[in-house]
Each structure stands twice: as C-alpha cells, then as structure tokens.
Amino acid sequence: MSGAPHPSPRQLALVSIPALIVGVLSGLLLAGIDMVSEGLEHVLWDGLPSALGVEEPAGWWTLIVLSGIGLLVGLAVWKVPGHGGHDSATVELFAPVLRISALPGVALVLILGLAGGVSLGPESPIIAIDVALTVWLLGRIAPNIGQQGAFMLAAAGMLGAMFGTPVAAALLMTELVAAAKRGGLLWDRLFAPLIAAGAATITMQLLHAQSFKLDLPEYTTPHLIDLVTASVVALIAAVFGMAASITMPPLHALFRRLNHPVAYATAGGVVLGLLGWVGGPLTLFKGAAQTGDLISHLDSYGTWQLLGLALVKTAALVVAAAAGFRGGRIFPAVFIGAAAGLFGHALMPSMPLALAVAAGVLGAVLAIGRNGWLALFMAAVFGGSMASLSVLTIALLPVWLLVARAPEMLVGHGEIEQMDERDASYLDPAESAGSEVEPAEE
Known part of the structure; x- marks a missing residue:
C-alpha cells in the first residue's frame, strides 16, 4: 500500500x-x-x-x-x-x-x-x-x-x-x-x-438551467419480470449505440475524402438537414429538451414512429460526429435510449414506463459512451427511485457483455486530421489527466 x-x-x-x-x-x-x-x-x-x-x-x-x-x-x-x-x-x-x-x-x-x-x-x-x-x-x-x-x-x-x-x-x-x-x-x-x-x-x-425536463411516473415496486424486460430494452437500445460505433469511423473517413473542412462540414450539414426533414424537429439539437418533449407527448407517436425517431437520431449523431461538427455524444445518446425505451414499452405495454425509458437510456449511453458509471447514473435519473437502480444494475450486465469488446465510437489515431501547431497545440499533453487520446500529429 x-x-x-x-x-x-x-x-x-x-x-x-x-x-x-x-x-x-x-x-x-x-x-x-x-x-x-x-x-x-x-x-x-x-x-x-x-x-x-x-x-x-x-x-x-x-x-x-x-x-x-x-x-x-x-x-x-x-x-x-x-x-x-x-x-x-x-x-x-x-x-x-x-x-x-x-x-x-x-x-x-x-x-x-x-x-x-x-x-x-x-x-x-x-x-x-x-x-x-x-x-x-x-x-x-x-x-x-x-x-x-x-x-x-x-x-x-x-x-x-x-x-x-x-x-x-x-x-x-x-x-x-x-x-x-x-x-x-x-x-x-x-x-x-x-x-x-x-x-x-x-x-x-x-439559474433555472436544468438539462432534462421529465414527466415520468415513479418506478417504486420491482418485480422479477422487470429484470428480463429491462435487460431486453437495454439490449435493444445498445444495438443502436453499437451501430453508431461501427459506422462512424468509415463515414468519418468518407467525409475526409473531400479534403477540406468547408467541403465535408457543408456536406454533413446537407445530410443532417435531410435527416431533420425526415425525422422532424424532435431529431434536431442535442436532445435534452427533445427527450422531455417526446415523453410528454408520447400518445402522439405510434410504435414504429418511435423506432424511426431512434433510427434518425442515431444517423444524425453519426453524421454530425463524422462530418467535423464539435460536440458530445451523451445527450444525443440519451434521446436515442429514451426513444428505444419507449419503443420497447410499446411492444411490452405492461412494463413500467419509467423503467423502460431508464433501461433504454442505460443501453444507449453504455454502448456509445462506454462508461458504466455514467450510463447507470443517467438511467437512474429517468428511473427516479432506488428501486429502479437495483433493476438497472442487473440490466447493465448483459449490455456490458455485448458492448465490452465491440468497437468504440472513436476514430483511430492514424485517422485524426492534422491541426496547425501555431493555433491548436496543447499546453502540455503529457500532463493532461484523464485522456488516453494523443494529440493530433503535427
């Protein structure tokens, strides 16, 4: 010691x-x-x-x-x-x-x-x-x-x-x-x-600047069947995350074949515009407010519409990340997980709504972010109780077995675009805690 x-x-x-x-x-x-x-x-x-x-x-x-x-x-x-x-x-x-x-x-x-x-x-x-x-x-x-x-x-x-x-x-x-x-x-x-x-x-x-506005009934009474249904929903959502992880690197390489940031970011914007046209306003932006809107107006969406929202948002996340836009993946992953969870709830109506959404968020965030603590925490926010935490902890296990050896939603070091040393070099990469990513090659 x-x-x-x-x-x-x-x-x-x-x-x-x-x-x-x-x-x-x-x-x-x-x-x-x-x-x-x-x-x-x-x-x-x-x-x-x-x-x-x-x-x-x-x-x-x-x-x-x-x-x-x-x-x-x-x-x-x-x-x-x-x-x-x-x-x-x-x-x-x-x-x-x-x-x-x-x-x-x-x-x-x-x-x-x-x-x-x-x-x-x-x-x-x-x-x-x-x-x-x-x-x-x-x-x-x-x-x-x-x-x-x-x-x-x-x-x-x-x-x-x-x-x-x-x-x-x-x-x-x-x-x-x-x-x-x-x-x-x-x-x-x-x-x-x-x-x-x-x-x-x-x-x-x-400052009254909360990220997620939720309107979910509290999940308070676990049942044995909930372990199964939560695991199934989490796995469904994880598939969306794994699809994003697998498709983003080759799409990133495809965009970079345009050889200029103006060209590939504009092309990415066009594709995002088409996806937004198809998916509607809910599939735009980072996804925090849109997650709350989706839950609040759940009755307005059919089963396959919910699946479509998850698919379009996943595609939009992949394109945005691959085309040179700057931002994080966790907030969109939450929307994808919520939509997948609501889809699972539509297929299994007896499943508690809050647990379905929480399990979906668990699966999507874990597959996209690869951080068990963050996935469990974000899911517990939607579950809203200690009862949900115990079920989600069990549901996390099969998802982790699925995603642990799958590709991460990251581009390999050799594919990182070069950056101008005068403008974007690092203060001291050797001392930067918490990152395993090397600085861009000069």
Missing part, C-alpha cells in the same frame, strides 16, 4: 476555496453558452422564418439551416485560430488541454452546432473550454494545485453543471483517480472535485 501522506484538514479546507470558484465559473460558463446558443436558435428557427413568412414546420427550412451551419462550421474549422479544437470523432469526454487562443473558435463552432440543430451535445467542447480556462486561472492564483488538479476540478465542475448533480462527477472522477495510481485515500482526492461539481450544480439550479 502506498505511503502517500494524507492531506490535513487545513489543506483540504484551503483547496475548497478554488474548488468553489471553479464550480461557480463552470456553471456560469455553461449557462452563458446555453444562453447565447438559445438566442441564436430562436433567430434561426423562429425569427427568420417568421420574418420570411415560412410556415411551421417546413422541412426545406431545416435543410437550408443545417446546410448553412455546416458551411459556417467548416469555415471556422478552416480559418479560425485553433480550428475548432479537438475533432469530436477522435476524443471522449476528457481530452488534452488546448491553448487559450483556441477557445474562441471552440466556443464558436459549439454555439453554431447547438443553435443550428446539430445532433451533438455540448460535453466535449465545453469541458475543453472549462479545463483550459481553469488551468490558466489556477496557474496564476493557486499554482500549488497543479495542472492535473486544475483539470480534475474543471472536469468535475462542468459534469456537475451539465448533469444537474455532483454525483455524476463523483462517479466519473473515481475512474480518473484510479487511473492516476498515486496512492492516498480516494475521498481525499475526490474532496475538491466534488466541491467544484456541487458548486456548479447549484449555480445551474439557481
């Missing part, structure tokens, strides 16, 4: 001050990005159509908007310093730290994607922005925390802000802490990140 010294209560108390600061700033950063993107969203989808006399809904308007967003994202990836940051097809939630000069470009392409209806969430880019700002800030006001400590505070804070509770951050941080292998008590090392996550969560709650 390691002989690493335990931090004193005074040391833990001192580190809580920058942790609180980072948490509040994480919440404000996410709220600010949301506010700007939602303002632009209203302009693109309400203001302009109204001014031009476009009737709602108009599928061709979806095609025009997403094609235009693809063109703008391509131009930004091509010309803006930093080239939009990490290619989202090549990184998971945590990636090497970007230079400060790259952050405006990352924010720009993120906002364009969120406002334009691209089927990606904010996770990876917003964490990258938060991490870079935190490393820069704490390097000046609390240098003793170090770059790895600053990385963990920022990542935990943003996870708390995005998912509405510090528990998600605590679960994910355990993996980063375990990976560090530096000894000491686990909760000593989780102390500051958990404070950052809690502060970010409270900040977002005070």
Whole structure:
C-alpha cells in the first residue's frame, strides 16, 4: 500500500476555496453558452422564418439551416485560430488541454452546432473550454494545485453543471483517480472535485438551467419480470449505440475524402438537414429538451414512429460526429435510449414506463459512451427511485457483455486530421489527466 501522506484538514479546507470558484465559473460558463446558443436558435428557427413568412414546420427550412451551419462550421474549422479544437470523432469526454487562443473558435463552432440543430451535445467542447480556462486561472492564483488538479476540478465542475448533480462527477472522477495510481485515500482526492461539481450544480439550479425536463411516473415496486424486460430494452437500445460505433469511423473517413473542412462540414450539414426533414424537429439539437418533449407527448407517436425517431437520431449523431461538427455524444445518446425505451414499452405495454425509458437510456449511453458509471447514473435519473437502480444494475450486465469488446465510437489515431501547431497545440499533453487520446500529429 502506498505511503502517500494524507492531506490535513487545513489543506483540504484551503483547496475548497478554488474548488468553489471553479464550480461557480463552470456553471456560469455553461449557462452563458446555453444562453447565447438559445438566442441564436430562436433567430434561426423562429425569427427568420417568421420574418420570411415560412410556415411551421417546413422541412426545406431545416435543410437550408443545417446546410448553412455546416458551411459556417467548416469555415471556422478552416480559418479560425485553433480550428475548432479537438475533432469530436477522435476524443471522449476528457481530452488534452488546448491553448487559450483556441477557445474562441471552440466556443464558436459549439454555439453554431447547438443553435443550428446539430445532433451533438455540448460535453466535449465545453469541458475543453472549462479545463483550459481553469488551468490558466489556477496557474496564476493557486499554482500549488497543479495542472492535473486544475483539470480534475474543471472536469468535475462542468459534469456537475451539465448533469444537474455532483454525483455524476463523483462517479466519473473515481475512474480518473484510479487511473492516476498515486496512492492516498480516494475521498481525499475526490474532496475538491466534488466541491467544484456541487458548486456548479447549484449555480445551474439557481439559474433555472436544468438539462432534462421529465414527466415520468415513479418506478417504486420491482418485480422479477422487470429484470428480463429491462435487460431486453437495454439490449435493444445498445444495438443502436453499437451501430453508431461501427459506422462512424468509415463515414468519418468518407467525409475526409473531400479534403477540406468547408467541403465535408457543408456536406454533413446537407445530410443532417435531410435527416431533420425526415425525422422532424424532435431529431434536431442535442436532445435534452427533445427527450422531455417526446415523453410528454408520447400518445402522439405510434410504435414504429418511435423506432424511426431512434433510427434518425442515431444517423444524425453519426453524421454530425463524422462530418467535423464539435460536440458530445451523451445527450444525443440519451434521446436515442429514451426513444428505444419507449419503443420497447410499446411492444411490452405492461412494463413500467419509467423503467423502460431508464433501461433504454442505460443501453444507449453504455454502448456509445462506454462508461458504466455514467450510463447507470443517467438511467437512474429517468428511473427516479432506488428501486429502479437495483433493476438497472442487473440490466447493465448483459449490455456490458455485448458492448465490452465491440468497437468504440472513436476514430483511430492514424485517422485524426492534422491541426496547425501555431493555433491548436496543447499546453502540455503529457500532463493532461484523464485522456488516453494523443494529440493530433503535427
């Protein structure tokens, strides 16, 4: 057992001050990005159509908007310093730290994607922005925390802000802490990140910026048959995730044959516009509000319509990730899982609705994100009770056996597009905690 010294209560108390600061700033950063993107969203989808006399809904308007967003994202990836940051097809939630000069470009392409209806969430880019700002800030006001400590505070804070509770951050941080292998008590090392996550969560709650609006009956009474039905639904949803994981790398390579970010992002925008035209408004955007809308208006959708929504959203997620748009995969995975869960419920009406949705979210998030803690947590949000947690824990096992050796939804290192060293190099990739992804080859 390691002989690493335990931090004193005074040391833990001192580190809580920058942790609180980072948490509040994480919440404000996410709220600010949301506010700007939602303002632009209203302009693109309400203001302009109204001014031009476009009737709602108009599928061709979806095609025009997403094609235009693809063109703008391509131009930004091509010309803006930093080239939009990490290619989202090549990184998971945590990636090497970007230079400060790259952050405006990352924010720009993120906002364009969120406002334009691209089927990606904010996770990876917003964490990258938060991490870079935190490393820069704490390097000046609390240098003793170090770059790895600053990385963990920022990542935990943003996870708390995005998912509405510090528990998600605590679960994910355990993996980063375990990976560090530096000894000491686990909760000593989780102390500051958990404070950052809690502060970010409270900040977002005070700003009334919750991510998911749910209208599900609470699941309170488990039955033996629920273990079977939850596992079946989770496996159905996992198939969508595995399909996304298998098809994204070759599609990424196909888009890159266009040899220019303006060309492949615009082409991706056109395809996304066509998918949005077919799937309708629910299949656009990151998927958080749309998940709530789908559940609230469940009676408006037939069994095969629910399956169609899951299929279109899966295709949109794959195209968005492959075509150079910047964003995360967890929020769209939640929508895919919810739609798959509702499809399973339509096939098995006796299955509790909340459990069906939770099991679907479990399967899709696990297959796409490959993180058991995050999948279980996101599913438990929809289950809404401790009773659901026990069933979901069992349902997770067959899904993990299915996806554990399947391809991940990531592009291999050799396929990562080159980035300009002057604009998008990393502060210190060797010290970037929590990422196994190497920086782009120069």
